[in-house]
Amino acid sequence: MIKTIYDHYGIKPPQLTDIGKYKGFQYRNILYIVVDLGHLDEEEIYEFHQMSQFLISQGERQVASFMINKNGGLITETDGKKYGICRVPYPIETSALAYGRELASFHQKGKLLPYPMEKSNRIGQWKGLWEKRLEQLEKFWGMKVQEHPNNETDKRFIESFPYYLGMTENAIQYLTDTEIDDLPRTFDTATICHHRFTLSTWKRDSFFKMPTDWVFDHPSRDLAEYVRHLYFKSGIFSEKSLFDFLSEYEKIAPLSSFAWRLLYARLLFPVHYFESVEGYYSSRSEAEKQAYENDIEKIIHGCIQYEQFLGHFYNKMGISTKRHHIPEIEWLQ
Structure with a gap:
């Protein structure tokens, strides 16, 4: 995996460590998260990319965004498996995260999304x-x-x-x-929601928001x-x-x-x-x-x-x- 990351993204991590349910590494105050994309199709991944870029443009904090690989794509294939890499400013630690306020603010920004969502859409379904x-x-x-x-x-x-x-x-x-x-x-x-929003979706000790958790609903x-x-x-x-x-x-x-x-x-x-x-x-x-x-x-x-x-x-x-x-x-x- 380290060789694949270097070959496709030009970054050589010293090692991969566990970051919640993911593997990843830190490099120059940025956290890089390796995401298994095998269960998703290209259109859905592109919609996640659009959502994350839009939320970042709206000032939403700690949103992970997909990196573009050397071939100009979001998906990297190796050993018959599909991966992507998301990057996020090194997660802030917070012991006082007010989930209700944070979620309401997140939803308010997601409602402004100007793109049609098809693959990730669950509204009315x-x-x-x-x-x-x-x-x-x-x-x-x-x-x-x-x-x-x-x-x-x-x-x-x-x-x-x-x-x-x-x-x-x-x-x-x-x-x-x-x-x-x-x-x-x-x-x-409709807004950007989560497949399942729980206490562990936004961890207090490493607070970041993953686009692969999202649906439009x-x-x-x-x-x-x-x-x-x-x-x-x-x-x-x-x-x-x-x-x-x-x-x-x-x-x-x-x-x-x-x-x-x-x-x-x-x-x-x-x-x-x-x-x-x-x-x-x-x-x-x-x-x-x-x-x-x-x-x-x-x-x-x-x-x-x-x-x-x-x-x-x-x-x-x-x-x-x-x-x-x-x-x-x-x-x-």
Whole structure:
């Protein structure tokens, strides 16, 4: 890899070190990050490049940008694999990153993006994507039922799936009603979002923003996924931490009723369950399988508490559903 970097970019790193989930190196106060691009096509990579260049032009801090190689391209191929190199000013360390304010500012700049996004676009596509994902897992579930397995995790999956199928149908219906009954406002312009925005997306100890994390979508995507992460994974969930995050965000970008409803629909959609089950059955590593198994167990055992969280969500966030004409789901009340 060091030789490839030298041959294609003219930089010779002394060594590659771990930088979060990436490999990279530091050279003259710039951090260079090696990115595996094998799962992305050229158009999508070019869209990421456009997004990062635009955000940098808007003064967005700590955005990583793709380097152009000696052939004038963003992609470098070696040993049948595709790579790119992103560079970012050496990450600042911050112990006081206000995620809500930082995310709102990021979204505000992303809404000004003047280029059409096609490959990375997810706006208006949630319903189709959720239906497709549900259909795939339902087929797999049917196969497992016919196998009559003895494995405990298989049994748990077989028993729990009908419940999460119902939750998914609720989410799809809530989303459909929102798109029919409510109108998008100024806030609801599409922006640069993240595939999954979590506490570790912008690390406090090495704060930079990677274009390969991004999608072009409604801002409520990031808010919902951050809330989901706080609830299930962070170990620091409290109603106060959640309220503070959303309040910080709304100081810069107040949410519309349409946005609150999209956020809620996304929380209803049990992507945490889907990802854990899919991860368990696709993983080849025993350690990973065990981690996914633990996640599945935790999700299933906590389903009543999550129902209660969803049932009181609007009220706890200080949102008057009557004033904003936001429907609530009766069976969750």
